[in-house]
Amino acid sequence: MGEVLQKNFVFAFSNQGTKSTLKVPIPIPLDTTAESLAGRLIAAHNIPCYVEADLLKKLKEFLAEETEKWQDEFAEAAVKKLRSGSVSVEELARQWTKAYTKEIKQYSPPEETSDEVIFSEVYHALIHSDALETLFNLEHQYSIAVEEIIGSRNWELETTEKKHGKEMEQALQDVRLHTDEHVNILAQKHFEKSQELEVKWNKELKELQNQQKREYREWVMKVYEDSSKRLEGTPAYVQKVRALSRSSSDRSSLTQTDVGPMPPEPRLEESFTVHLGAQLKTMHNLRLLCADVLDLCRHRISNLGGLIVPQPQRLQTAMSLYSNNLCGLILLVDNRLNFYTGIKRDFARICENSTDFHFPDLESQFQHVEESVIEANKWRAERKLNEDGDRISVKSSSSGSSETQGEEKLKRMQNGDFYITKHSNLSEVHVVFHLVSDDSVKNGDISSRHPLILAIRNVLKVCSRNDVTTLTIPLLLAHEMSEEMTIPWCMKRAELVFKCVKGFMMEMATWGDSGSKTIQFLVPKELSEDMFHAFSNMLPQIFRVNNPLVIKSS
Amino acid sequence: MGVISECMDNAELSVITFAAASHPNDQCGANGLPLTPNSIRILGLFQKVKSQKHPRLCRYIDIERGKHERLMVVSEFHQRNLKKDARTFKGESEKLLIVAYEVLEGLSHLNDQGIVHRSLTPECIQFDKQGHVKLAGYGLYHMTDQGTSVAFPIGSPAYLSPEVLAHGPSLIKEHGFTESVPKPYSSPKCDVWSLGIILLETFFGIRLWYQKSLSELLKKTLEFTKSDVEPFKHIIDEHNLGLKLQSMPQNLQDFIQNCLTGSVSKRSSPKQLLQHQVFCRHQNVIKTPYIDLLYPFSAKLRCEELEMPKEGDFEDEHEEPIRRRPLEEVYYLWQRAGGDLESILRKAELLKAKPPVTILPHFVIEDGETFGQSRDSSDLLDETVILLNLDQLRQRLKDIPEEAYYPLLEDENSIQGNMQAGPEQNSEETSETSRLPLVIKEKDVEYQFHRIILFSRLLKGYPFKRPHLLKEARVDIPPLVRGHVWAALLEVEGDVQEQYDRIDKETPTATDRQIEVDIPRCHQYNELLSSPAGHAKLKRILKAWVISNPQYVYWQGLDSLCAPFLYLNFNDEALAYACLAKFIPKYLHNFFLKDNSAVIQEYLAVFSNLIAFHDPELFNHLDEIGFIPDLYSIPWFLTMYAHVFPLHKIVHLWDTLLLGNSSFPLCIGVAILKQLKDRLLTFGFNECILLFSDMPEIAIDTCVQESIKIFCMTPKSSLYRQHAKQPAKPEPVMSRPNISYYSTDYHDQPQNELSLDPIPLEELKSERCPRISAEDLIELGELKGPAQTKSPTKRSREGKPKLLMIDVRSEEDYLRGAVGGSINIPHSTAFSADGSLVPCSALNKLNSCRNLVKVIIGNKGRTASNFAGDLVRLGYSKVCVLYKGIDVLRPTGLLVVPSTDLR
Structure with missing residues (x-):
């Protein structure tokens, strides 16, 4: 908006023969009504009541005139810019065209519906039909094939490793025959061999998964077409699936004994319902959960007398994949984008255990993430430059480092950043927030301004914007117990996280999402039962659970 | 002439939807608080647009917020518009001029209100059944704060004026640190340009630059700013209209030329154009006064312009009766008949969002900035207008006879007479519904239909119809008219x-x-x-x-x-x-004094007495743990509960509160405590403090019913406060008809020797039980016979407290003269050493009447109040003390010598 001007309003009237003149500066454009301004002038300047109507009339005329002048000047200013050539007609036309084509459907090129979108719609329809069971059976058949390969791979890798170990042992014992050089060469050989094996197997695995994915998708589309074509009789897909399961049944019968029903680990958990908000309260569900974080991902299959029964959680996860109720999980990782070590490797293993029929595999998702990381780091640098520019920094372009170093720098993630991957083949999770954390989190007295705590807020924000309605947060900001995590340390940390999350949840209501949320606080499996109960006592105190609405029927 | 017709007539209800632009990550406003979401800004600005009423404008009815910054706007809609009817206007200069004049009328009204249309197109110029212009679409530019709250540009490119284009579109940056861009403020004159183009196109039956691409079209208009060629001539030349131009009358040519002036300062504003010489013939013909006669709170003569409907006004067409109701009413009922905007838009595929899992961002940095998120194409503006189907509403209302649209309002006398018989003039069904819980009533189409019509008719008769309004408000208040009904209950009058x-x-x-x-x-x-x-x-x-x-x-x-x-x-x-x-x-008389402690303290002391009166068990517990009202109830009373409850509960609470007198809020407090009683009894001091630091959920309907019960069971004088507002002067009876004993304030009644006097705060605080005035005692105890009662309500029988009078003077005094019907429990012998009551026949009588209000009558001094306090300690409820003791009754001649069997 243009500048607000002060214009003098002059009003003359006669009072008992004496002429009086009122002269006041009035802001143009006026942000209140003429009536209200007149009322104020009358009160402030003791204007006699018999000129009130006249004053209002004059004031209105004055305002109309001055406002029009102001508006004209404002409009002319833009025109002048164009005339003087500081903006070109072409540039403006381009901007407007962009605005119209990018933001209004009528002008934007029609968006072709991608295969992904079609597939998601078809799948969502099927999984909510009676094709659900067959879909699951099919997925299971596929996963068995994958497990088979993985089993063989692991076996071969293991045996080779053993063999190598033996050879190496021999070589070391027989020092006279084998010089250091020989040993080195042997080690090199062994390494190459295992690498080769791994590459071979992984290639095979990937091929299988790609093939499965293709088949699966084709099949889903076909079934959908069939079922929408003929609504009566036994749907074609049922027969199809039966045939499919039969053909692979001999294969699966072999492996079933190997896999066996894994006994579900007993979980320690407690649920709460809380009402948050000062006057208007929203209801949320909280759960305190003692489990291994990867148990929420790991896919367990129960085999009841030859019948494959997926876990109920898994069913839920599949049915809500394309819904507005997603489940998310915060996984704490280091700042390197790979899956070679630690929990990252374990997680990657679980992901490859079965084919993800909906989303790209972890590796390709990481590639996308990397692109975004580079974009983000560029933006960060630009912003820093802007801020420094404001402060007229003397540190001008000190970053004369080499290209490659810059590239590495651009890929670096910081404490509190997180990348997001999505999955369709995990047990209770659709979305994983990989939250980058360093050792500073082990410190006993981190504050509510710690990057990790702020990152939880950002995660909640992404959740609220993208309909992730269930989120699992590692309560202690650690997945495993370690030495420094003493009882006071744990109590302090739990209190901090509870309190901060409560604050964020209350803030969430202002982010324009009023729906109820489920937050699961996850504590490491090794946590003592006493500690767990201490947390479960603390939670209701912090979240004030004791305010239920009690209605008595009289 | 006429007034704004409030009828729906042949208008339709329509809905459009768009998404507000989301703010860049975590920006703060000037006050350091996070920025308000754009959808909420729009919702706030929309309200002004909603209040625009003018014969040349389509009404805006409602706005709703969906998930993820989505907005849905409901407005009036007419099927016919200038684009559809273009053919009938081609070459018709006279007809076009009338359209132009009416459009300018609408625009000029909007300008007076500080609103610029900015998106004038032939589609926006709609016609009602008489063929008069109804401008639509004028609200978008205003409600989006000059288009800055949305990502899309406002207006149709072909009709935008050169100066608007010269400003450039408002650009929303993808990532933070936005530089401050001046708002592209458009002046009212840009609509004049659009009107010029529209007239030109319609007259010749063409679309300007129809074949050109969007960017070329924009360039064409932009170029007018640079050259000094007259746009009108330029357009004529470019489209080879030179020959056809001869068919256009000179006056229309002049007018259009005037509209299409390139320089803004030389172009006329809508208001100035209304005075254009082209219209000199029309000015007298088309006159559109607009007075809102339905607004009850003005000092204007509301009947001055009123025209009685002529015979046959309604006869000539087979119009549905519902179409004679105002649009907002129809929409309100439509919603209650199961209408839901979101499902309608979803059905029309206008809310087709991608599954959220597919559009997640890839990476989020530590300060919350997101990267790699793909744009959801459903956020793009789709200008499709969807009509709301009224069939379901029609179905629900089909059995309602047409008379029900015009309920007969009885006059004042019959109202008074009717009070005993009850208000059952409505159909039986309605009265049955009226007893259902409020939440259900508020959702019932038919019930709301009857209530709204009744209330809007009563409001038209305000203040004359105030007593009737009050009576109906006791049943319930329909949400649609609540604002005005409250004002009526509060006796707001004048300009x-x-x-x-x-x-x-x-x-x-x-x-x-x-x-x-x-x-x-x-x-x-x-x-x-x-x-x-x-x-x-x-x-x-x-x-x-x-x-x-x-x-x-x-x-x-x-x-x-x-x-x-x-x-x-x-x-x-x-x-x-x-x-x-x-x-x-x-x-809240005097609650806002700089030193309000005396007022508040007295209020709290009376509250404390009231708790003891109604729930001695709870009182004793709270008293024991030291949880006094000062610790929790001050915000309740200082805000009349508006601070502790959400708005949807406050309105229901205040619906009743406004009907009661100034003591009623105390009863609500007791009702709240009673609802939480079970928990409070088990809580210690700390837990109680915690409980009230964040008000627990309260079932408000139950709370209201309970507080009414409490109020009715409390003698009015027991709620006496010396700091309550004293009546300035006796009001003339006619203006405030006394409907019931309870709607008037104790403090409004004339004082006499039997009334209460101000009681020192210390005394008030030291006593547990409230007092009762001799006046109340006489009335409630019906000591002068039932004819004396001031309570003409039909509920007088069960709704009034019954008394048990306990004389605690010595037996000797009692036998010398006591109140008729009182029992005697001399205080000196009443209690045994362990504090319990000594059994006697009078005690049996007391125990058998536990639900009656117990009036303790003693001599002057503290014995009576001590006795009452002990009764509370023992868990007796509804104990109060006769103020000034037996002596006050001596002059009344009501004391009798009791028969001995009543001891």
């Missing part, structure tokens, strides 16, 4: 707008800072109150109140008190202020 205009709401004062701090904390979950428009309004009303009441100071809580009124009268600040100004003296 509220004028009064409000005269208050200086702008000059900075010392309280401004505190007000600015409080407003962003006041009921911010509510969309209206959290919008910037709401903040500005709340601030003005608060400032107006502070400056108009120099004897008072601004106390925190005044904001909460104001919130319900603003929420209900968002577009009528003056009325919201008038309600507040009436409410405070009635219920």
Whole structure:
């Protein structure tokens, strides 16, 4: 908006023969009504009541005139810019065209519906039909094939490793025959061999998964077409699936004994319902959960007398994949984008255990993430430059480092950043927030301004914007117990996280999402039962659970 | 001439949807608080658009917020528009001029209100059944704050004026640190340009630059700013219209040429164009006065312009009766008949969002900036207009006879007479529904239909119909008319707008800072109150109140008190202020004094007595742990519960509160405690403090019913407060008809020797039980016979407390003369050593009448109140003490010598 001007309003009237003149500066454009301004002038300047109507009339005329002048000047200013050539007609036309084509459907090129979108719609329809069971059976058949390969791979890798170990042992014992050089060469050989094996197997695995994915998708589309074509009789897909399961049944019968029903680990958990908000309260569900974080991902299959029964959680996860109720999980990782070590490797293993029929595999998702990381780091640098520019920094372009170093720098993630991957083949999770954390989190007295705590807020924000309605947060900001995590340390940390999350949840209501949320606080499996109960006592105190609405029927 | 027709007629209801632009990550406003979401800003600005009523404008009816910054706007819609009917206007200069004139009328009205259309197109120029212009689409530019709250540009490219284009579109950056771009403010004159283009196109039956691409079309208009060629001539030449131009009358040519002036300062404004010589013939023909005759709170003569419908006005067409109701009413009923905007838009595939899992971002950095998120194409603006189907509503209302649309209102006398018989003039069904819980009633189409029609008719008759209105309000108040009904209950009268205009709401004062701090904390979950428009309004009303009441100071809580009124009268600040100004003296007299401790302390002491009176068990417990009302109930009373409950509960609470007198809020407090009783009894001091630091959920319907019960079971004099507002002068009976014993204040009644006198605070605090005046005793005890009763309600039999009088003087005194029907338990022998009551026949009588109000009658001095306190300690409820003791009754001649068997 243009500048607000002060214009003098002059009003003359006669009072008992004496002429009086009122002269006041009035802001143009006026942000209140003429009536209200007149009322104020009358009160402030003791204007006699018999000129009130006249004053209002004059004031209105004055305002109309001055406002029009102001508006004209404002409009002319833009025109002048164009005339003087500081903006070109072409540039403006381009901007407007962009605005119209990018933001209004009528002008934007029609968006072709991608295969992904079609597939998601078809799948969502099927999984909510009676094709659900067959879909699951099919997925299971596929996963068995994958497990088979993985089993063989692991076996071969293991045996080779053993063999190598033996050879190496021999070589070391027989020092006279084998010089250091020989040993080195042997080690090199062994390494190459295992690498080769791994590459071979992984290639095979990937091929299988790609093939499965293709088949699966084709099949889903076909079934959908069939079922929408003929609504009566036994749907074609049922027969199809039966045939499919039969053909692979001999294969699966072999492996079933190997896999066996894994006994579900007993979980320690407690649920709460809380009402948050000062006057208007929203209801949320909280759960305190003692489990291994990867148990929420790991896919367990129960085999009841030859019948494959997926876990109920898994069913839920599949049915809500394309819904507005997603489940998310915060996984704490280091700042390197790979899956070679630690929990990252374990997680990657679980992901490859079965084919993800909906989303790209972890590796390709990481590639996308990397692109975004580079974009983000560029933006960060630009912003820093802007801020420094404001402060007229003397540190001008000190970053004369080499290209490659810059590239590495651009890929670096910081404490509190997180990348997001999505999955369709995990047990209770659709979305994983990989939250980058360093050792500073082990410190006993981190504050509510710690990057990790702020990152939880950002995660909640992404959740609220993208309909992730269930989120699992590692309560202690650690997945495993370690030495420094003493009882006071744990109590302090739990209190901090509870309190901060409560604050964020209350803030969430202002982010324009009023729906109820489920937050699961996850504590490491090794946590003592006493500690767990201490947390479960603390939670209701912090979240004030004791305010239920009690209605008595009289 | 006429007035704005409030009827729906052949208009339709339509809905459009668009998404507000989301803010860049975590930006803060100037006050350091996070920015209000754009959808809420729009919702606040929309309210002004909604209040526009003019014969040349389509009404805006409602706005709803969906998930993820989505907005849905409901407005009036007419099937016929200039684009559809273009052919009938081709070459018709006279017809076109009438259209132009009517459009300008609409525009000029909007300009007066500070609104610019900015997106004038032939589709926007709609026609009602008489063929008059109804402008649509004028609200979008205003509600989006000059288009800055949305990502899409506003207006159709072909009709945008050169100066608008010269400003460039408002650009929303993808990532933070936006530089401040000046708002592309458009002047009213840009609509004149659009009108010129529309007239030109329609006259020749062409579309300008139809074949050109979008960017070329934009360039064409932009170029007018650079060259000095007259746009009109240029357009004619480019389209080879030179020959055809001869068929256009010179006056229309002049007019269009005037519209298409390149220079803004030389172009006329809509208001100036109305005076254009082309229209000199029309000016007298088309006259459109617009007075809102339905607004009950003005000092204007509302019947001056009233025209009685002529014979046959309704006969000539087979119009559905529902179409004679106002649009907002029809929409309100449509919603109750199961209408849901979101499902309609979803069905029309206008809300087709991608599954959220597919559009997640890839990477989020530590300060929350997101990267790699793909745009959801459903966020793009789709200008499709969807009509709301009224079939379902018609179905629900089909059995309602046409007479029901015009209920007969009886006159004053029959109302009074009817009080005994009950208000059953409605159909039986309605009266049956009226007994259902409020939440159900508010959702019932037919019930709401009857109620709304009844109330809107009564409101038209305000203030004459006030008694009738009061009577109906006791049943319930339909949400649609609540704002006005409340104002009527509060006896708001006179020219509220004028009064409000005269208050200086702008000059900075010392309280401004505190007000600015409080407003962003006041009921911010509510969309209206959290919008910037709401903040500005709340601030003005608060400032107006502070400056108009120099004897008072601004106390925190005044904001909460104001919130319900603003929420209900968002577009009528003056009325919201008038309600507040009436409410405070009635219920919170002197609460806002700089030193209000005497007032508050007395209030709390009376409250404490009331708890003891109704729930001695709870009282004893709270007393024991030291949890006194001072610790929790001050915010309740200071804001009349507006601070502790959400708005949807406050409105239901206040629906009843406004009907009661100034003592009623005390009863609500007791009702709340009673609802929480079970928990409170098990809690210690700390838990109690914690419980009330954040008000627990309360079932408000039950609470209201309970407080009414409590109120009815309490003698009025027991709620006496010396600091309550004293009547200034006896009101003429006619203006405030005395409907029942309970609707008047004890304090409004004339004082006599039998009434209560001010009681020192210390004394009040030291006693557990409330007092009863001799006056009340005589009345409630029916000592002078039932004819004396002041309570003409039909509920008088069960709704009035019955008394048990306990004379605690010595037997000797008692036998010498006592109140008829009283029993005697001499205080000196009443209690045994362990504090329990000594059994006697009178005690049996007391125990068998536990539910009666027990009036302790003693001599002067503290014995009676001590005795009463002991009864409370023993768990006896409804104990009160006769003020001034037996002596006060001596002059009345009511004392008798009791027969001995009653001891």
